[in-house]
Amino acid sequence: MSLRFALLAALLEGDASGYELSKVFDVSSAHFWSGTPQQLYRELDRLERDGLVDVEVVPQERRPTKKVLSLNEAGRAALRAYASAPARAQAIRSDLMVKVQAADVADIDDLLATVTQQADEFRAKLRLFERVRERMLDGRDEETYLRESDRVGPFLTLERGLAFERENLAWSERVIAVLTARRAR
Amino acid sequence: MSLRFALLAALLEGDASGYELSKVFDVSSAHFWSGTPQQLYRELDRLERDGLVDVEVVPQERRPTKKVLSLNEAGRAALRAYASAPARAQAIRSDLMVKVQAADVADIDDLLATVTQQADEFRAKLRLFERVRERMLDGRDEETYLRESDRVGPFLTLERGLAFERENLAWSERVIAVLTARRAR
């Protein structure tokens, strides 16, 4: 159910096509919710059907015609109601952690390769988020930004995303150190 | 697909009934994967059908009869293969973060109540994980434990769980501070 509101929340940042939204929600760049393009297109159809977004078909010169979505008053009201209602408990589901949980029966070299590769992804995501943060702050310091900006939501979630990737990276490096020491025994 | 291996990994810690596993995978106590009892029972049936676990029906005196599951050689081999294969990218999906992303259209008092309530849950989970950690270490320091224990997986994932809840809590408090300052304007 949250995908729908994640999409509406993304549209607060401005009108966007399904394709553009699919970039925002891509696993490799998402910082508060992710979904595949197929999931988005299905949900966007429903948002249109339910009258929560306005759709404008925009023909382009040397690109396929796109549908640009914008949040309308009904959508804004639905998002407001959702954001004001209690949150559900945070479900932890990490494929990498399941593998580490099973570290003691795994092939250590294979697992080390996996963790190393994931660490690279965490590093890339961290760098990406840091660049987005710089662009958001635009020279101002954090406190000035929070005082002056009319929107704090995207900044706050980005901070959480940054901390998450930093922890992922630090933990990966710890796992690598421990497994390497184990292998040596 | 990971639920299946999360269950097998949980069985590395010893035989367990579906009911006991449903406690381990409960959102409020899980630290690497979560699932509802209904999901587990369905998957446990499949694990049995696929011959990855042995099932012993244990009648009890003043309790309903239970099925105790144990990892067999086929299950151990399947888990080993899974743990040695590459991990899929970490998908971020947080209901709370979607709400904070939409903070600027939400009712601030309602959102503050939500974040405060979530902070309480993070605190409870943090305390729970800290107790589990103490029990695991059993007086030894971390390095001694990692050197002596025959299993490091559960300790490593617990460390990640602890860091995650610590970050959740710190971020919640930050969000509360920012939203409170906003409300005052």
Add this chain to the structure above:
DNA sequence: ATATTCATGTAACAAGTTACATGATTAG
């Protein structure tokens, strides 16, 4: 008395994934 715990399950539904398709354009 009432709620919670133990222990399992069925049924219906919603959400998420994977594979595939189209067809033009631009970057390496």
Add this chain to the structure above:
DNA sequence: CTAATCATGTAACTTGTTACATGAATAT
């Protein structure tokens, strides 16, 4: 010349959620 990008979609499938049911035992 091949791969990636733009832009959307269909179909089939797997996972995850919600609501409900059973029935005894114990805790408040």
